[in-house]
Amino acid sequence: MAHRILLLEDEQAIADTLLYSLRSEGFEVMHVPLVREALAAFALQAPDLAILDVGLPDGNGFDVCRAIRKTSELPIVFLTARSEEIDRILGLELGADDYVSKPFSPREVCARVKAILRRSAVRPAATAPDAAPLQLDEAAQRIRCAGQWLALTRYEYRLLATLLKRPQRIFSRAELMDLVWDDASDTADRTVDAHIKLVRAKLRDAGASADLIQTHRHMGYSLSA
Numbered sequence: 001m002a003h004r005i006l007l008l009e010d011e012q013a014i015a016d017t018l019l020y021s022l023r024s025e026g027f028e029v030m031h032v033p034l035v036r037e038a039l040a041a042f043a044l045q046a047p048d049l050a051i052l053d054v055g056l057p058d059g060n061g062f063d064v065c066r067a068i069r070k071t072s073e074l075p076i077v078f079l080t081a082r083s084e085e086i087d088r089i090l091g092l093e094l095g096a097d098d099y100v101s102k103p104f105s106p107r108e109v110c111a112r113v114k115a116i117l118r119r120s121a122v123r124p125a126a127t128a129p130d131a132a133p134l135q136l137d138e139a140a141q142r143i144r145c146a147g148q149w150l151a152l153t154r155y156e157y158r159l160l161a162t163l164l165k166r167p168q169r170i171f172s173r174a175e176l177m178d179l180v181w182d183d184a185s186d187t188a189d190r191t192v193d194a195h196i197k198l199v200r201a202k203l204r205d206a207g208a209s210a211d212l213i214q215t216h217r218h219m220g221y222s223l224s225a
């Protein structure tokens with residue numbers, strides 16, 4: 001059966017390209033341009049995933065996300081034009097599953113949607129509590145591995161925490177620079193690589209398996225689930 005996607009986007013041109021791509025991938029898409037219509041569609045149509053724009057004529061996508069999260073673990077992907085929104089989107093406050101930065105390619109959105117639906121199909125086994133080798137303590141900004149707290153520098157912590165919050169998601173070096181470093185413009189690809197190397201060494205010392213952080217050629221890094 002086709003997966004049903006709720007698309008909340010008020011710019012018709014953006015909606016049209018997404019509708020075309022998603023439908024040609026076999027998804028059933030309900031497109032609405034307003035917050036109140038999105039909330040109604042969520043309640044009545046039981047979508048399998050929601051794609052939410054942030055700025056809308058009658059409110060914003062964050063409110064829709066919060067409303068959905070009160071009753072449902074529905075996978076949610078945000079469309080965002082501002083990198084400073086990403087932390088809120090993925091963080092505890094909103095708990096969305098992923099985001100795509102505007103301008104985006106519709107193919108990228110389709111790829112993200114498929115990956116999330118695959119992931120949520122296997123969720124029960126993948127998130128068994130004992131299976132998680134790493135535990136994130138955001139309040140104290142520390143991470144535990146195999147029962148011991150890792151001695152991480154500020155950037156090592158932020159890097160590993162970023163990967164840990166989205167297991168299996170591939171982050172490009174540019175995205176990691178943006179999310180982890182205060183002044184990303186001063187940061188080179190090799191800075192990211194060097195920190196990954198340091199974090200891997202600390203994980204290894206703590207007894208984690210060597211391939212916990214995976215390298216994806218020409219794409220970036222991810223944390224294996």
Ligand code: CA
Pocket residue numbers: 009010011053054055056
């Ligand atoms: Ca908009």
